[in-house]
Amino acid sequence: MTRKRQIGILIFDLRSWLRSSFVCLCLIPLLLSALPARASDQITAANDVITSMISQVEAYLKTDSGNIEKRTENITKILDTHFDLPAIARFSAGPYWRAANQQERIDYVQTMRDVVVETVVRNFDQLSGLRFTAIDSQAKGDKMVLVRGVFNDSTGKRPSVSVGWRVITPAMAPAKVLDVEIENISMLVTQKQENVTIIRQNEGRFSALIEAMRKRQQAP
Numbered sequence: 001m002t003r004k005r006q007i008g009i010l011i012f013d014l015r016s017w018l019r020s021s022f023v024c025l026c027l028i029p030l031l032l033s034a035l036p037a038r039a040s041d042q043i044t045a046a047n048d049v050i051t052s053m054i055s056q057v058e059a060y061l062k063t064d065s066g067n068i069e070k071r072t073e074n075i076t077k078i079l080d081t082h083f084d085l086p087a088i089a090r091f092s093a094g095p096y097w098r099a100a101n102q103q104e105r106i107d108y109v110q111t112m113r114d115v116v117v118e119t120v121v122r123n124f125d126q127l128s129g130l131r132f133t134a135i136d137s138q139a140k141g142d143k144m145v146l147v148r149g150v151f152n153d154s155t156g157k158r159p160s161v162s163v164g165w166r167v168i169t170p171a172m173a174p175a176k177v178l179d180v181e182i183e184n185i186s187m188l189v190t191q192k193q194e195n196v197t198i199i200r201q202n203e204g205r206f207s208a209l210i211e212a213m214r215k216r217q218q219a220p
Contacts, residue, residue, distance in 0.1 A: 041169075042139050042142070042143075042144075042145050042169040042175075043137045043138075043139060043145055045145075045167075045169050045174075045175040046137055046145035046147050046165070046167035046169055046175050047134070047137055047147060048175070049082055049165075049167055049174075049175045049176065049177065050132075050134070050147050050149075050165050050167070050177075052082070053078060053081075053082045053177070054132050056074075056077075056078055057078065057127060060074045060075075060078075060124075061124075061127060061128055064124065064125075068121060071121050071124055072117060072118075072121050075117050075120045075121050075124070076117050079113065079116060079117060079120075082176060082177055083176055083177045083178075084168050084176035084177065084178050085109060085112070085113055086109060087168065087176075087178055088112070088178060088179075088188060089105070089108055089109045089112055091178070091188055091192060092112070092188060092191045092192045092195055093108065093192070093195055093206070093209070094192050094195060094196040094199075095196075096195075096196065096199050096204070096206050096209075099204070099206060100206040104206050104207060104210065107210050108206070108209065108210050108213075111210055111213045111214055111217070112213065114217060115213055115216060115217050118217060129153050129154045129155050129157075130151045130152070130153055130154070130158075131151070131152050131153075131154055132149050132150070132151050132163070133149055133150050133151075133152065134147065134148075134149040135148045135149050135150065136148055140166075143168060143169055143170055143171075144166060144167065144168060144169065144178075145166075145167045145169050145175075146164050146165070146166055146167075147164065147165040147167060148162070148163070148164045148165075149162075149163055149164075149165075150162050150163065151163055161182060161183065162182075162183055162184070163180065163181065163182055164180070164181035164184070165177055165179075165180060165181075166178045166179040166180075166181065166186075166188075195209050198212050
């Protein structure tokens with residue numbers, strides 16, 4: 001057997017070994033024990049946010065009767081509790097956030113919140129049957145943690161989807177979700193790109209973004 005062939009087999013075996021669920025579960029305590037205390041606290045806080053959020057969604061799905069008013073109330077509670085809406089608004093507006101006046105910022109945050117809530121409420125039934133399995137959590141600096149996992153459809157009708165939750169973990173405030181990555185594509189970055197395009201197409205008017213979002217909100 002050639003040396004190149006031997007190296008190829010070794011790499012394949014190593015990748016297979018690392019993918020083993022048993023090995024990953026064994027390694028997690030070792031990795032956490034080697035982290036600084038602050039990093040470990042960050043990861044715990046981030047994991048708690050995602051676990052709590054997923055549990056609430058599952059509980060709402062079990063009791064959901066299709067009542068839009070109650071569904072809206074539940075989704076709004078999840079969004080306000082677990083997501084950092086002001087930070088999401090600032091980032092998603094890109095450089096134009098600084099150019100917006102105070103009223104425009106208030107209107108944008110509220111409109112964005114309403115659009116997200118209505119979108120989730122409208123598609124809430126699609127979450128039924130999905131199960132989230134955590135893979136790992138990594139500290140990204142001293143104020144951010146990436147919690148990665150997979151959504152699987154218990155019915156087997158839909159393919160698995162990898163998800164990453166970027167959670168802000170400030171030392172003196174509750175941890176909250178800033179971004180969701182689906183198959184390694186950032187929803188926040190994608191939204192920012194769309195928003196900046198809308199504003200630029202309207203001669204830099206921040207109000208044009210708010211108008212566009214309201215039109216989307218009114219669309220059937």
